[in-house]
Amino acid sequence: MKSFASAQRVCFVAHIASLIFGLAGLLLVLPHPEFIAQLPDIGRTAFSWSMVGGGAVYMISGAAAVAIYAYRQLGLWHWLSFMIPALAVSLSAELLGTSTGFPFGEYHYLTGLGYKIAGLVPFTIPLSWFYLGFSAYLIAYLGFRKVTKGWLAEMGAILMGSVLLTAWDFVLDPAMSQTTMPFWAWDQAGAFFGMPYQNFVGWFGTGFVYMSIATLLWRAQPKYWLESSLVEPSASGLPLGLPLGIYLSNFAFAMLISIDGEIYPPILLGLLLGVLPLMGLYRLATGKEPTAQHFQLTDPQFTDPQLTNPQLVDTQLVDTQTLARVAASAKAAE
Template sequence: MNARVRPLWVLLGVLVLVQICYPLTHGEVRAGFTVTTVVLGYLLSVAHAWRSRGARAAGALVATATLGGFAVEAVGVATGFPFGTYDYSGQLGPKLVGVPLIIPLAWTWMAWPAWLAALRLARSRPARVALAAAGLAAWDLFLDPQMVAEGYWVWDSPTPALPGVPGIPVGNYLGWLGFALLLMAVLAAAAGPAANRPGTADAPMITLWLWTYASSVLAHAVFLGLPWSALWGGLVMGAVVVPLALRLPRRPA
């Protein structure tokens, strides 16, 4: 195993264990697992960007996804653009200008594996930006229904909504896609040449991407009582994830 990524596999293993514990808990304990998962995911993505692509890529990731994510959330809470009018509860830790500090970490956590996955599915930069943005936005088909069900945030006007997924306006998903396109375009330009080609040390992040998809479908369908978000997320995110899974090299029998 590559020495650069060995600690990242350990961190990924801890993250997976925390996520497995999530549906087995309730209330404040579950909220604590949510925060812990996001922090671990953030550390994993930023550390991987640094170790596999260097300081420039890691810095670009933090600037676009962490700082950019905080900025768009702050604008969203204050104005209702681009996600609709919504408010965060106090269950996810301290807030700044109405935004829990954990939220921009979540943008960063999933932006990096979405980008690395797109590198393996397309050759041109525009196609990669589009695929990465689509994958990141599709993840929200799992994230928002789960978090709204827990009461971590709420929309003032949650209609029109997707069939079977009340409480979240369709415009929110369009806002996610729009910001994800901007995020990925800037990340591709700012992260440098090394971040614009697949790497030999990307296996932990590709595994994270595949695990996120498969575990989200399973959790929503079986453990969280959210079958419709399992269906929507499974179909839409699957359109990006399944082709990647089919392209992975197979070990000889």
């Protein structure tokens, strides 16, 4: 597993580095063509390549980092049962949107984001739906598990995860379509900085659909530390630093481009509906219960074999149905 941890770290660092490099190119270099003209041939070639393929690099590295994280921390089932619906639903929505205008409005992609599937949607776009959606959903999921459980927690995670995803688009869409170097263009006039309000309804709906599918699939093979609110993520071996870093770094990337384009109201909306709730849910998910009394589960039937850390459970929060499900799963695996 150490090799996976190293690969995750490399991909995350590459993701952050490509975001920073992209910002430098878009905000500092591109507005000054005289600087580009003074570069040696290799420098101009590198800059030209970065403008053509840099967007693809940051999305591929981000998706790889989150995929490895999901596999390491949640296991193969929980990783694939989120990623596959996210990729399939988002690609279908994007292909439908670029062909018919539903559900986002009429738009088309330009260059700089990689090969276009069916000549319409860059293959990297579904990857961004996956890694940002997963990061938002997981933090919301574990946050809501601390205050409730059952279908209420699941519905709260789906709704809040979709809101966090849409809040990111408040700053992303203006940054990517209304500034110096656009990556897509709107074919219909919209009231929200050139974009139709329908776009955000489409974002929320797309996120809601694939997060709902993932929730149902996760329910089919529950892990007891995800299925109930009886452990803290830190005790379960589930750190949330990477999902938090993915969301905040991508939000900051779009926010800085929007600031450069003097597009301010979407930033405020994104902060209010995205960053602030995210930080609250993160604190809720990782905060300690002040009166919790924990014991170590030494009985093999309650030990998750995919995790190397000892599993700690709050005796005040354990319910018999959850323990019965854990025991039944363990016996079925024997």
